[in-house]
Amino acid sequence: SFDLPTVEVVLKDLAVFHAVPLALKLLEPETFQSKIRRYLVDYHPPPHxxxxxxxxxxxxxxxxxxxxxxxxxxxxxxxxxxxxxxxxIHQNEPWATMGHGDFWINNTMVKVLKKVDQ
Structure with missing residues (x-):
């Protein structure tokens, strides 16, 4: 498991993962459509x-x-x-963004560059 500071870093990175494509879609829609959208698939929620x-x-x-x-x-x-x-759960434009399927400790990597005392 991760300690709290590591979890905070992972969650911030995950927030960036969601925010960057959304920002690109809103601020540069042509770039988003031509370079990103074609790689995305529509979300289909699991059965209730x-x-x-x-x-x-x-x-x-x-x-x-x-x-x-x-x-x-x-x-x-x-x-x-x-x-x-x-x-x-449905696609709610313009707020729909990239998602991830299975985000757990076993499929994320963390590299500690420098230990900082808190």
């Missing part, structure tokens, strides 16, 4: 999980980890409620 059990175990593991952290503990009840929501 009516009983909510498909990822229940994974969510519980995450909630348990968050509950152990003093800063995160207060957010767990809210996250538990949000998990129950089924969002109407």
């Amino acid at each position: 999980d009516p009983d909510g059990k498909k990822f229940a175990h994974s969510y519980e593991i995450a909630f348990n980890i968050l509950e152990e952290d003093e800063e995160c503990r207060s957010l767990v009840p809210l996250l538990r409620e949000k998990r129950k929501l089924r969002l109407d």
